[in-house]
Amino acid sequence: MIHQVIDKIYEIELPIPFPLKSMNVYFIDDSPRTLVDAGIKTEASFETLKKGLETIGVGLNSIERILITHGHLDHCGQAKRLSSLSGAPIYIHSKEYERLNSLDHSLSIMKSILLRNGAPETMVNETINYIECAKIMADSLDEAFFLDDGDSILFKSMSWKTIHCPGHAPGMICFYWPEEKILFTGDHLLKEITPNPVLNVNENKPPFRYPSLKQYLTSLEKIEKFDISLLLPAHGEEIHDAKDLIEKIFAHHKDRMDRVLFSLSKGEKTPFEISMDLFPGMLPFEVFLGISEAVGHLEILKDKGMIKVMEKQGKDYYSLV
């Protein structure tokens, strides 16, 4: 499915085999012909993109540049395949490039992070297996150019700015087109879903993960200062009221902080136990996202001095102060 958003900009909805069901890539029909995000690496995704572009008379081999908002497989999975076909260079934030190319090492660190946060070993193994299996839907990247905050994206008739918005992913970048007040948000801002502050491995220092939710909320404050009239997200419908959406997300996290505090009012808990309170009936593959939510909120509450953490038998237990 393809539709024209405004002159020169087309949205193409591609299927993904996850509960979200689809993601949006954007094709910019200017010089160079540019794709924002690439889709997951499945035949269904590839064929849908090919057919979508054909309806506006464009072949996959005429793509001249691929911009990747972040390294999740639904966004960059088939970037390498498209680049090999067309010769289009790939642009991505260096943190996402590094993450994509060190997934195997990261998974073993992730396993210890999940265990430390109280997840039962069987569930951790299932989660790691699930991520392992999903890897066939994404190629790692060989050659890529790096984009960082403030970098310009030049076209023949327009110029965008890159905005680094870490949180959902450490190297998430959004693209801002000031003349039209349009922001390509990737997964940073979505209409119906609050983006998950995904646990991301940071190999440099303990606790070997990024403070995802803290970074996410700081990135939201950053975006709030921009003059935006249209948000083009990578999942779901376009959004017209950026300020209203951002306020709703802040309120959502405040509410979730209260729920975490309520959960702890009954006694000390691991992040896994808190995630079970937040999301009763979580399926095994959702455990990773559930713990990510719990850890993100616990980290902020701990910074505020409202809770404390103690290690017992290799697991972190949080309690009210």
Ligand SMILES: [Zn+2]
């Ligand atoms: Zn994502």
Ligand SMILES: [Zn+2]
């Ligand atoms: Zn996504």
